[in-house]
Amino acid sequence: MSEKIAPADTCVLVTGGAGFIGSHTVVELLSGGYKVVVVDDLSNASRKVFDRIKTIVGDDAAANLTFYEADVNDRPALTKIFDEHHPDRVIHFAGFKAVGESVSKPIEYYSNNIGNTLTLVDVMREHGCKSIIFSSSATVYGDPDSLPLTEESPKKMATNPYGWTKWMIEQILTDLHTADPEWNVVLLRYFNPIGAHPSGLMGEDPKGIPNNLVPYVAQTAIGKRDAVHVFGNDYDTPDGTGVRDYIHVVDLATGHVAALAWMNGRQGVEIFNLGTGTGTSVLQIIEAFSKACGHEIPYVIEARRPGDVTANYADCSKARDLMGWEAKFNIEDMCRDSWNWQSHNPNGYEG
Numbered sequence: 391m392s393e394k395i396a397p398a399d400t401c402v403l404v405t406g407g408a409g410f411i412g413s414h415t416v417v418e419l420l421s422g423g424y425k426v427v428v429v430d431d432l433s434n435a436s437r438k439v440f441d442r443i444k445t446i447v448g449d450d451a452a453a454n455l456t457f458y459e460a461d462v463n464d465r466p467a468l469t470k471i472f473d474e475h476h477p478d479r480v481i482h483f484a485g486f487k488a489v490g491e492s493v494s495k496p497i498e499y500y501s502n503n504i505g506n507t508l509t510l511v512d513v514m515r516e517h518g519c520k521s522i523i524f525s526s527s528a529t530v531y532g533d534p535d536s537l538p539l540t541e542e543s544p545k546k547m548a549t550n551p552y553g554w555t556k557w558m559i560e561q562i563l564t565d566l567h568t569a570d571p572e573w574n575v576v577l578l579r580y581f582n583p584i585g586a587h588p589s590g591l592m593g594e595d596p597k598g599i600p601n602n603l604v605p606y607v608a609q610t611a612i613g614k615r616d617a618v619h620v621f622g623n624d625y626d627t628p629d630g631t632g633v634r635d636y637i638h639v640v641d642l643a644t645g646h647v648a649a650l651a652w653m654n655g656r657q658g659v660e661i662f663n664l665g666t667g668t669g670t671s672v673l674q675i676i677e678a679f680s681k682a683c684g685h686e687i688p689y690v691i692e693a694r695r696p697g698d699v700t701a702n703y704a705d706c707s708k709a710r711d712l713m714g715w716e717a718k719f720n721i722e723d724m725c726r727d728s729w730n731w732q733s734h735n736p737n738g739y740e741g
């Protein structure tokens with residue numbers, strides 16, 4: 391049984407804490423009174439996010455934040471950080487996440503995502519820290535047989551190396567608990583995180599051309615892109631376009647704080663879906679974003695994107711019943727906050 395500790399006495403090491411979901415989670419952790427150590431190599435994030443975090447949480451809470459610019463796969467660096475801080479819990483976000491890129495760079499994806507996880511859990515074990523929350527993904531459900539998806543829905547073959555890394559890391563962490571039941575593992579399966587901090591100070595800052603729908607819509611709304619490319623309108627959905635369960639990044643962040651509280655004093659492996667339970671189509675997103683930004687957003691219909699599923703959305707009753715967590719923001723809120731971020735920071739953190 392892992393020891394039960396109060397937030398003020400809990401040091402949480404957050405890998406990838408400068409990234410989109412990581413940074414929003416760090417804000418919620420600091421606001422919840424936790425001590426936070428971020429390890430991020432800034433390969434897909436900006437150091438400037440830390441000033442924004444400080445502005446949001448205030449000086450007192452920000453005093454509980456330490457940042458190390460390091461690769462999680464750099465064992466000597468990670469060991470030094472563990473020696474110094476003795477983290478009680480780890481939230482593991484760090485990883486490459488571009489689905490298309492993973493197809494052309496499988497070695498980089500497997501080596502980075504799986505390699506850094508193996509290094510991390512080994513260093514954790516050496517330091518007697520056996521509590522980990524892992525950023526998994528609804529991608530492990532593949533093309534669903536039925537909706538909504540519960541945690542009991544079968545895992546399917548992944549369609550790309552990125553998806554396989556999520557799939558395999560879930561298995562690795564589960565095997566770790568089988569070998570040593572003292573491990574306390576929470577696998578959080580995210581649906582589609584969008585939105586931004588309501589303050590307009592933090593949001594998604596993709597490098598280059600966005601792969602995901604909402605960042606692309608946001609850049610089209612601001613005039614950086616000519617039109618949204620809608621990947622297929624012949625799916626078996628009400629308007630023919632793909633349906634996803636979009637979740638506000640702040641809701642996702644509070645889901646991690648709920649998971650930390652829930653796992654406190656436990657051991658085992660538990661899986662939770664983090665979504666809203668509502669499916670929204672590509673055209674509905676474009677419409678909601680048009681309302682948020684106050685003008686029409688141009689779009690063109692294109693061929694389907696290989697590997698995309700028709701529809702997925704979550705049953706989130708397990709997270710509600712066990713952790714007392716529920717998403718609070720709707721699609722209008724998500725588009726409003728994305729637009730607020732995009733319009734005030736047209737070039738992201740470097741703007």
Ligand code: UFG
Pocket residue numbers: 487489527528529580581582601602603604606618619620621622631632633634672695698702
């Ligand atoms: N889409 C477009 N045009 C675009 C981008 C996307 O029409 O320019 C469509 C897609 O076809 C899909 C929907 O918008 O129907 C959402 O696509 P995203 O790329 O935003 O998100 P995905 O559902 O493909 O993938 C996301 C995460 C993955 C994760 C997966 C889990 O990006 O990391 O959800 O289901 F694995």
